[in-house]
Amino acid sequence: MPPRHVMPPQPAGVDLPAIREAAATIAGFVHRTPLLGSAAFSELAGTDVYLKLENLQKTGSFKVRGAFNRLARLEPAARGQGVICASAGNHAQGVAMAGARLGIPVTVVMPETAPTTKVVATRGYGAEVVLYGQGYDQAYEKAMEIATARGLTFIHAFDDPLVVAGQGTVGLEILEDLPDVETVVVPVGGGGLIAGIAIAVKEQRPDVRVVGVQAAGAPALVRSFRQGRLETIERARTLADGLAVKTPRELTFRLICRYVDDMVTVSEEEIARAILLLLERAKLVAEGAGAAALAALLHHKVERPGRRTAVVVSGGNIDVNLLARIIERGLLEDGRLIRIKTLVPDRPGALQALLKVIADEGGNILSVYHDRLRHEVALGEAEVELIVETRDAEHMLRIRGALQGGGYTLLGTES
Numbered sequence: 523m524p525p526r527h528v529m530p531p532q533p534a535g536v537d538l539p540a541i542r543e544a545a546a547t548i549a550g551f552v553h554r555t556p557l558l559g560s561a562a563f564s565e566l567a568g569t570d571v572y573l574k575l576e577n578l579q580k581t582g583s584f585k586v587r588g589a590f591n592r593l594a595r596l597e598p599a600a601r602g603q604g605v606i607c608a609s610a611g612n613h614a615q616g617v618a619m620a621g622a623r624l625g626i627p628v629t630v631v632m633p634e635t636a637p638t639t640k641v642v643a644t645r646g647y648g649a650e651v652v653l654y655g656q657g658y659d660q661a662y663e664k665a666m667e668i669a670t671a672r673g674l675t676f677i678h679a680f681d682d683p684l685v686v687a688g689q690g691t692v693g694l695e696i697l698e699d700l701p702d703v704e705t706v707v708v709p710v711g712g713g714g715l716i717a718g719i720a721i722a723v724k725e726q727r728p729d730v731r732v733v734g735v736q737a738a739g740a741p742a743l744v745r746s747f748r749q750g751r752l753e754t755i756e757r758a759r760t761l762a763d764g765l766a767v768k769t770p771r772e773l774t775f776r777l778i779c780r781y782v783d784d785m786v787t788v789s790e791e792e793i794a795r796a797i798l799l800l801l802e803r804a805k806l807v808a809e810g811a812g813a814a815a816l817a818a819l820l821h822h823k824v825e826r827p828g829r830r831t832a833v834v835v836s837g838g839n840i841d842v843n844l845l846a847r848i849i850e851r852g853l854l855e856d857g858r859l860i861r862i863k864t865l866v867p868d869r870p871g872a873l874q875a876l877l878k879v880i881a882d883e884g885g886n887i888l889s890v891y892h893d894r895l896r897h898e899v900a901l902g903e904a905e906v907e908l909i910v911e912t913r914d915a916e917h918m919l920r921i922r923g924a925l926q927g928g929g930y931t932l933l934g935t936e937s
Contacts, residue, residue, distance in 0.1 A: 535683035536777060538725040541690035541718060544591040548688060551590050551623065555579050555692075557699040557832065562803040567819045569827040572700055573804070574692060577812050577838030581615040581643070583764075584692055584715060584836050585679070589616035591688030592677055593624050601626045606674040608632075608665035610658050610763045611640025612811075612837050613679040618647035629674060631665040633657050637763065637841035657758060659768050680714030681771035690718025696832045697726055704828025709814040709836050710734040710785065711765040713743050713774030719834070720781035731783045731826065735818040737810070738787040740766045746775055747785040761844065762793055762810030764837060786823040793817050797845070798852040800835070809840040857915030859888075862908045863933040864925065868894050868901075876906060879928050883921045886911040905933070 555575045563571040576584040593605065604627035607617045614630040621628035628649040632641060635656055645651050654664040658679075669676045678685060692715065696706060706723055708716040713734075720732045736744045740758035752775055758766040778785070788796075793810050796817035800806045808816075812835045818824055819833055853859040866872040873892060880887060887910055894904040912918040925932060 536686050536717070536721065536773070538721060540683065540687040541694060541722050544587075544684070544687040545691045545694055547594050548587055548590050548691065551580075551620075552587050552691075553579050554695060557696060560804060563799075563816065563820065563833075567822075567827070567831070569705075569819075569831045570829055571816075571819065572703070572830065572832045573806070573816070574696055574832055574834045575806065576692065576834060576836050577806060577808050579837075581612070581619050581647075582837055582839040583612035583616065583812075584689060584834075585609075585612040585616035586619055587616075587691055588682075588685035588688030588714060588718075589613065589677065590620040590623070592682060592684040593617070593620045593626055595684055596626065596675065600675045603627075604629065604672070604674050605677050606631070606665050606669045606672075607677040607679065608658060608662040609679055610661075610766065611636050611644070611839060612764055614644040614649070614651075615640065615647060615839070617677050618644050618649035622648045629665075629668065629672075631661045631668065633661045635763070637839070637844070639841055640839050643839070657766055657768070678771075680712030680717075681773050682714075683773070686714050686718045686721075686774065686777070688718070689715045690722040692834065693719035693722025697723060700830060700832055703727075703730060703830050703832050705731040705733060705824065705826075705831040706834070707733045707735060707815040707819055707824055707827075707831060708834045709762075709765060709811050710736045710743055710778075711740075711811060712767045713770060713778055715834070715836060716782060717774045717777035721777065724781045731828070732781060733818070733824050734778065734782055734785040735814045735823070736785065736787050737762045737765045737793065737814060738789050740768070741787050742767055743770050743775065743778065744785045744787055746770050747778060747782070750779070760793070760810065761790055762814055764809065764811030765814060784825065786818050788814055788817040788821065788823060792821050794848045794851065795855075796820060797840070797848050801845075801849070806835065807838045807840060807845075808835050809837045812837040812840075853911075857918040858912055860910050860912055860918050860921065862910060862922075862925070864906055864930045865899070865903045865933065866906055866930075868904045872904070873906065876925075876930065879924050879930070880908070880910055880921055883924045884913070884917070885921045
């Protein structure tokens with residue numbers, strides 16, 4: 523954490539009055555999202571947990587707040603010429619939707635790796651989409667090149683006072699709905715969301731702790747925060763694509779140093795686990811970035827959370843294929859799916875006998891792979907690999923025991 527005696531000066535144009543003005547500007551266009559208490563997560567975290575559900579926001583993310591505030595302030599000439607932005611997806615959708623509402627042409631440069639759902643949604647709002655590069659930073663460079671060539675106004679995802687002020691309206695709503703909140707936990711990519719929230723909260727309640735969360739695979743602002751100077755990372759790889767920023771910016775960094783109490787990281791497995799828990803326990807769909815703050819709280823990365831903690835679920839735009847993989851992996855870790863590999867005699871009825879052992883124990887067989895041709899398998903035998911659905915870890919162990927008791931050697935199991 524940077525020493526307070528070297529605290530950078532407050533950037534111009536980003537303060538509590540600007541956030542309140544932004545709230546008036548975007549009122550009627552964005553949703554006032556709910557702040558819901560969760561008994562299940564409160565028990566797991568050891569603090570009363572309240573989820574700020576920006577995954578239920580228009581476009582499925584908080585980004586539309588800052589985008590609309592920024593586009594609404596454009597001069598008439600700039601509106602007519604059009605705007606451009608670079609985004610992994612959520613900022614793109616926010617700018618595209620705001621542009622459609624305000625009648626402003628929008629061009630968006632998205633990484634080639636952007637989730638298909640976000641690309642399709644952005645085009646659906648009427649924006650021209652250019653796919654370029656393997657991450658945000660390459661998409662940003664391409665967008666700046668196009669902006670210069672076409673005379674378009676560039677709308678930055680976080681390095682803009684009006685965008686930060688728009689995101690800060692989330693903080694105003696948290697304090698209005700939970701005046702006695704003690705800690706606010708916020709996911710961090712480029713830092714626009716936490717910068718705005720921290721100003722809105724700290725200027726009214728300096729005693730409230732504000733904690734930022736980054737993916738361990740993209741920790742640029744965590745490193746910058748701890749070193750007290752901007753740090754660029756060579757690689758930003760995480761399933762939380764909204765947090766994959768390699769190059770932080772001065773504006774948000776200075777605000778984070780001034781207002782944020784702590785910054786922590788979470789692993790990919792912790793993020794994936796939080797996504798699954800939100801789906802199962804709260805019936806909420808969250809993307810990786812949206813689940814990161816909850817992941818930090820549930821894995822006790824947040825020190826001294828106090829009695830009441832608000833957790834920002836920043837977005838819900840997750841690729842369904844990724845979600846399916848997260849669900850399957852989570853079921854394996856919980857012992858509700860098991861992969862079994864064993865050998866059976868290569869004769870009629872042998873496979874049926876194996877399956878009967880599992881069926882008698884109440885296991886639900888999802889798939890069977892039978893192979894007698896591998897060189898490693900002796901003549902007269904066949905290798906069988908099964909995926910079995912179980913009720914819980916105890917049920918899984920009972921099925922394993924039944925197989926071993928029936929004379930089957932388990933060559934490999936995964937759960």
